[in-house]
Amino acid sequence: MAPELMTDGQKFKMLLAHREGNASIATLSQTLGMSLSETIDFLALFGIPAPISYDDHLQALETARRRL
Numbered sequence: 001m002a003p004e005l006m007t008d009g010q011k012f013k014m015l016l017a018h019r020e021g022n023a024s025i026a027t028l029s030q031t032l033g034m035s036l037s038e039t040i041d042f043l044a045l046f047g048i049p050a051p052i053s054y055d056d057h058l059q060a061l062e063t064a065r066r067r068l
Contacts, residue, residue: 015046025051 014031017023023031029039040050052060 015043015048018043019048
């Protein structure tokens with residue numbers, strides 16, 4: 001029980017740091033052990049808007065396609 005509370009506390013602390021602009025979405029994703037899309041969905045659960053625009057998403061998709 002205690003380790004789970006510590007983990008949840010760390011997640012919440014990182015969530016607040018991201019919301020305040022002190023942690024990037026990449027850092028938050030890595031700390032949470034989630035993919036970028038999972039992290040964006042997680043942020044939405046707390047009413048924090050997606051930190052990327054649709055154009056950013058399209059650009060990332062194009063970059064991923066070129067690398068594959």
